[in-house]
Amino acid sequence: VLMMAWMNRASIEETLAEGQVCYWSRSRQTYWRKGESSGHRQRLISMKLDCDGDTLLLLVDQQGPACHTNRRDCFFYEITPDRVILTSNPDSGLNAS
Template sequence: MSAAILPAGIAEAVPFDRDGLVAAIAQQHDSGEVLMLAWMNRESLAETLATGEVCYWSRSRQRLWRKGETSGQRQRLVELRVDCDGDTLLLLVDQSGVACHTGRRNCFFRAWREGRLETIAEVLVDPKTLYGF
């Protein structure tokens, strides 16, 4: 399978939005921990399915974003699930290291409690170490 061509079953099941994107939730396959939400386009989804290494579309950089290409904190695809409407993907992954660019295990490290946002997870890896800046 070419990295630019989606398998027919997926291509028919996922109605990409007007920008050619679909929401993708990454979840640690063995613990159920929700790690992050990102976006995929046809090319990133096809590459993910072809290689087993998760690739997203970066809306800010307008290019493919291969998870871990800079930080080494990769996501290996274990299973792909499509929701009932086809407008959200659930990626069951094996995350190596942290998933969040802030150096936390996941991107959901703030909780609304008692009328304010509270940080509920600490930084595990300094982002300067992850990205060399």
């Protein structure tokens, strides 16, 4: 599952302590615990830091779709030299085409 989101120190600490992934919502200026309203929670399996120390990679156990569009992940547009291709439909659940 591919998804990008923001975290700050407090959301990282909560995620590590609770095992339930918590992000920082820049648009809402508040914490966002993935799946709070949808039930599509993310349980932390591992958290890794890149060589520059500025990017985290989380491996999660995703329950249901990760994207708010009800797709498996948030990266469903493929860009080619001549067009943009939609690679999955809403409600396709966990099946990407």
